[in-house]
Amino acid sequence: MKYSFIGKIFRDGNRNYIKIPFNVWETCGQKGMIPVKADIESVVFECKLVPKGHGNYYIPVLKAFSDKLGKTGELKVSFEIIEELSRINSRSPYTKKEPVRKIDNIDLVLQPEAGLCGQACLAMLSGADIKEIIKIMKCGKWQASFSRVIETLNYFGIEHSEKITYTQKKDIELSKCCILNIRDEKSLKGSHMAVYFDKKFYDPVYGISEKYNRAKIISFLEIKV
Known part of the structure; x- marks a missing residue:
């Protein structure tokens, strides 16, 4: 199942993230470091969602991807939970x-x-x-x-x-x-x-x-x- 929303890239420390605007535990029924396939304005990559407590999660965005997006405004974001990262x-x-x-x-x-x-x-x-x-x-x-x-x-x-x-x-x-x-x-x-x-x-x-x-x-x- 694909989950979609509008989000923004923000910086926390030396890393970039997009905050997921809903409770992942309740909506997706999963906890822990969740592997996903993310799609941000057609920039597609695999990652693990970063748990921030109480069902709140961030999508980590590598600098190479954020540079490719070249945007600081609102972005179309979606992700789907996968069985594992392909690496x-x-x-x-x-x-x-x-x-x-x-x-x-x-x-x-x-x-x-x-x-x-x-x-x-x-x-x-x-x-x-x-x-x-x-x-x-x-x-x-x-x-x-x-x-x-x-x-x-x-x-x-x-x-x-x-x-x-x-x-x-x-x-x-x-x-x-x-x-x-x-x-x-x-x-x-x-x-x-x-x-x-x-x-x-x-x-x-x-x-x-x-x-x-x-x-x-x-x-x-x-x-x-």
């Missing part, structure tokens, strides 16, 4: 019909360094070496956001649900396989990722467990197996 998936040898592997078991992969939990989870799901995961993602420690993880799942042809489920501190039933975002006071970011598969938790920080404090699960993404 990873465009060079993938895998598809959903021919994924990297069938996920019928999980082998624990511990993160080799703090801040690589997302990469370790992807290694567990794909069977690829964590060094290969880092190379594919092009991101290192503390950089594996949920949106970046989803892009990499798509690279490997691993099917997943379209939306992240937020638990809101409720003890809800988990799907057979999913990636979890877990509250962790010891983590630099305040949370880390883990894999849940067939009633066991595979945590790249703390190891394998059949029991977990589910109140600490912030959100999860179902992996279809």
Whole structure:
């Protein structure tokens, strides 16, 4: 679905943005760093919307695009939410019909360094070496956001649900396989990722467990197996 409005480019710090004039959470039903295909006066590019809290978002506009637009007045703006940015998936040898592997078991992969939990989870799901995961993602420690993880799942042809489920501190039933975002006071970011598969938790920080404090699960993404 395409969302359209009239907007203006403004500068905040050393970057240019266009403010989206409606609540994205309520209108689009998505949260987090949302990947979109933006169209500003027929200048088309992919980006991730920048969350500013309470459903307010900005479209980041690179200087090359703002220079090309050459306008400071009102602009015709539209965007549509996409599954992922094409920078990873465009060079993938895998598809959903021919994924990297069938996920019928999980082998624990511990993160080799703090801040690589997302990469370790992807290694567990794909069977690829964590060094290969880092190379594919092009991101290192503390950089594996949920949106970046989803892009990499798509690279490997691993099917997943379209939306992240937020638990809101409720003890809800988990799907057979999913990636979890877990509250962790010891983590630099305040949370880390883990894999849940067939009633066991595979945590790249703390190891394998059949029991977990589910109140600490912030959100999860179902992996279809």
